[in-house]
Amino acid sequence: MRPVDHEAESCYSCGYSALKAAEKFGSNQVALSRVHDAAHWLRKQEKDVLNTAIDQLEVKFPQMLFCAYLGLLPENLKMSELGFWLLNHGQVKGAEYARPNENAILVILDMKTKQVGISLGYFAESLITQEDGYRALMKARPNLLNAEYGEAIETIFRRLCKVLEKRGKKLRKLSHEELQAQSKALNENTLDLPQHFAPMLGRWWRLRAV
Amino acid sequence: MKRPFLTASSLVLFTAGIIAAEADLPEWSDATDAEAYTLGGGLWPIGLLPDGAAEAAREDSPAMVAEGASTPTNPDGSPLTFYGPLTSAGGENLGVGNTTGEGLDEPAQAPAIEALPPIDGELRNLYFGYPPVDYLIDPQRLLTEQKSNDIKRFLEFHSDESDFKIFVMVIGETQEIPESVDLQELHREWFSEQTTVLMVYHREHPDLTEFVYNEGVRSALSQPVFERIRQNCLREGAATEFAPDQVEKMAIELSIQLYWLGRLMNAEGAEAKALSEAESVFDLPASADAPELLREYAPSIFLQESSQRAISILITIAGILACLVLAAFLVLIIIWLRNMDRIGGGPLIFPNWEPKPRLGGEFSGGGFISMSFDINDTSSEKP
Known part of the structure; x- marks a missing residue:
C-alpha cells in the first residue's frame, strides 16, 4: 500500500479524492438518520431494536457516532466511495455537537451486491484498526446470511464497541505526555507537508450550499 | 713364577675341600613318626573331611555320636551322616561311615520316634x-x-x-x-x-x-x-x-x-x-x-461383593463424566462470556487529538472495510 498524505489531492493508487467524490455525488450536505434504510429492508421492530442498541452504545461512548446506511447501490457506485462521501457530507439527525462525523462509524449495506462495509472517520480510524473492523464483519456474517440485517448491524456495532472499550482502557492508563506522543505519532504517519486546501474548500462548498 | 703356582695350588686345594665337605640335607621322616593332626582343627566331626592323616588317626580317636541317636543306615547299609549336635557320650561315631559328603543338605535327623504316651x-x-x-x-x-x-x-x-x-x-x-x-x-x-x-x-x-x-x-x-x-x-x-x-x-x-x-x-x-x-x-x-x-x-478371605464392585465402578464413571460435563460447561460459559458483546460500565471518554485530513476529506480519509455476504461469492474485500 502506498502512503496517503494530506497533501495528496488524490489517492496514489486509484486517483480518488474528495473533489472527484463531489463531482460524482454532489457537494451538498445530505441529511441522514442513525439507521438510514434507503432500501427499506428493515422492519420497524428491527429498526427500533437497533436504535435502542445504538442509544445504549452512545451512552457508553459519548463521543462516538454510530450510524448505518442500507441501500441498493447502482453499479457504478462503490461502497467505499459512498462511505467516504457520506461521512464528509452527511449530517446525522440527532447527533450532538460532541459527535462530529470524524468520530463516526458508518455501516453500509448494499443489498444489491450483498456487501457490507464500515467507513470510519478520522478519529474512529485512529481507534479501530482494519483487523478489528474485519473481525466485526465476520462475526455478523451469520446474521447477514440469514437476512437478519438489524441484528447484523447491531453485532458489528457491539463488536466494535468492545474494541473501543479495550482501547479506551489502554489510553486511560497513559499519561498526558504519552498521549501527546501517541497523537504525534499518528500524525507523523503522514508526510510533514503544508496544510491541504481541501478542507477549506469543503467548508466553502458547505457555506455556499447553505 | 712363584705367584701363578701359588694361585693354582690354592684353587686346587679350595675345590678339593668343597668336594670333600658333606652337606647336612633334611631327611624324610617315616610315616609312623609323623605328627598326627586333624584337618579342620576339630570344627567338624572327625572323618567328615577326606584326609589321609585323619583317616589314620581316626581309628584311635574317641567317637562322637548324637545323643540318644540310634544307628540309622542308608539303603545300601552304610551308616547315615549326622550333622546335628554332637556329644562325646554314646557308642559309635555316626560321621565315620559317610565321608563322601552325601546328604550335606539334609536337615538334622530327628531322634527315633518313640510312641508318645497318651495325655493323661x-x-x-x-x-x-x-x-x-x-x-x-x-x-x-x-x-x-x-x-x-x-x-x-x-x-x-x-x-x-x-x-x-x-x-x-x-x-x-x-x-x-x-x-x-x-x-x-x-x-x-x-x-x-x-x-x-x-x-x-x-x-x-x-x-x-x-x-x-x-x-x-x-x-x-x-x-x-x-x-x-x-x-x-x-x-x-x-x-x-x-x-x-x-x-x-x-x-x-x-x-x-x-x-x-x-x-x-x-x-x-x-x-x-x-x-x-x-x-x-x-x-x-x-x-x-x-x-x-x-x-x-488374604485374597480369599474377604471377597468383595460383585454388585457392590459394579456399583462402585459405575459411580466412578459417573463421577468422571460429571466432572467432564462440568468442565465443558465452564468452558462454554467462558467462551460465551468472551464472545458476548456486553458493554457495561460508565461512559468512556477518549482523549481528543486532531488527525490531519487526507484526500481532501474533512471528516473521513476514506478508511473502509468491506465484506461480501453473498452465498455464491465467498471472497471478501479488504482495502
Whole structure:
C-alpha cells in the first residue's frame, strides 16, 4: 500500500479524492438518520431494536457516532466511495455537537451486491484498526446470511464497541505526555507537508450550499 | 713364577675341600613318626573331611555320636551322616561311615520316634491343669529348641501389637485331647477376659489343627469367616513337612488373619454378620476400609461383593463424566462470556487529538472495510 498524505489531492493508487467524490455525488450536505434504510429492508421492530442498541452504545461512548446506511447501490457506485462521501457530507439527525462525523462509524449495506462495509472517520480510524473492523464483519456474517440485517448491524456495532472499550482502557492508563506522543505519532504517519486546501474548500462548498 | 703356582695350588686345594665337605640335607621322616593332626582343627566331626592323616588317626580317636541317636543306615547299609549336635557320650561315631559328603543338605535327623504316651495323668496336668504362662504350650518339647524360641518370640511380639492373643498348644500326632477336656470350656476358663485364639496343633498333621475362639468373637462374625481363616492357616501349614516350620508358618498366617479379623469386626459387626450369613462363603462383603494389603495376604478371605464392585465402578464413571460435563460447561460459559458483546460500565471518554485530513476529506480519509455476504461469492474485500 502506498502512503496517503494530506497533501495528496488524490489517492496514489486509484486517483480518488474528495473533489472527484463531489463531482460524482454532489457537494451538498445530505441529511441522514442513525439507521438510514434507503432500501427499506428493515422492519420497524428491527429498526427500533437497533436504535435502542445504538442509544445504549452512545451512552457508553459519548463521543462516538454510530450510524448505518442500507441501500441498493447502482453499479457504478462503490461502497467505499459512498462511505467516504457520506461521512464528509452527511449530517446525522440527532447527533450532538460532541459527535462530529470524524468520530463516526458508518455501516453500509448494499443489498444489491450483498456487501457490507464500515467507513470510519478520522478519529474512529485512529481507534479501530482494519483487523478489528474485519473481525466485526465476520462475526455478523451469520446474521447477514440469514437476512437478519438489524441484528447484523447491531453485532458489528457491539463488536466494535468492545474494541473501543479495550482501547479506551489502554489510553486511560497513559499519561498526558504519552498521549501527546501517541497523537504525534499518528500524525507523523503522514508526510510533514503544508496544510491541504481541501478542507477549506469543503467548508466553502458547505457555506455556499447553505 | 712363584705367584701363578701359588694361585693354582690354592684353587686346587679350595675345590678339593668343597668336594670333600658333606652337606647336612633334611631327611624324610617315616610315616609312623609323623605328627598326627586333624584337618579342620576339630570344627567338624572327625572323618567328615577326606584326609589321609585323619583317616589314620581316626581309628584311635574317641567317637562322637548324637545323643540318644540310634544307628540309622542308608539303603545300601552304610551308616547315615549326622550333622546335628554332637556329644562325646554314646557308642559309635555316626560321621565315620559317610565321608563322601552325601546328604550335606539334609536337615538334622530327628531322634527315633518313640510312641508318645497318651495325655493323661501328669502330662494332662501339664497341658490342661493350669492356665498357660507362655504363648507356646509344648511340655513334651515336640518342637526343636531353636524353633520353639523363634515361635515364642513371634507370639510375644504379636501379643504386644494385637488385641488378639495367640496360644499354640503342640501335641503329638498320635495323641488326642482327653474326652474329659472341653477346649471351649477351657478357653472360657482361661481367656475369658481377653480375646484369644487357642491353636491346638498335632505334630506333622496340620489338618488336625483346631482353633478355639472366644464366644464373643464367634458370635460377632459368621462361621464362614472362621472357616476361611482355618483354611488359610492349614494351607500355610501344608506348605512344609517339618513340624516346627509348620507351626511357625501357621502362627504367622493366623496373626495376619486375626489382624484383618479385628478390622472386620470393628468395621462391620452385626450388620456384616447378617449379610454374610445370607450369602455363601465366596460372596462375603469386603471390609469398607480393607486396603490392598488385605488382598495381598488374604485374597480369599474377604471377597468383595460383585454388585457392590459394579456399583462402585459405575459411580466412578459417573463421577468422571460429571466432572467432564462440568468442565465443558465452564468452558462454554467462558467462551460465551468472551464472545458476548456486553458493554457495561460508565461512559468512556477518549482523549481528543486532531488527525490531519487526507484526500481532501474533512471528516473521513476514506478508511473502509468491506465484506461480501453473498452465498455464491465467498471472497471478501479488504482495502
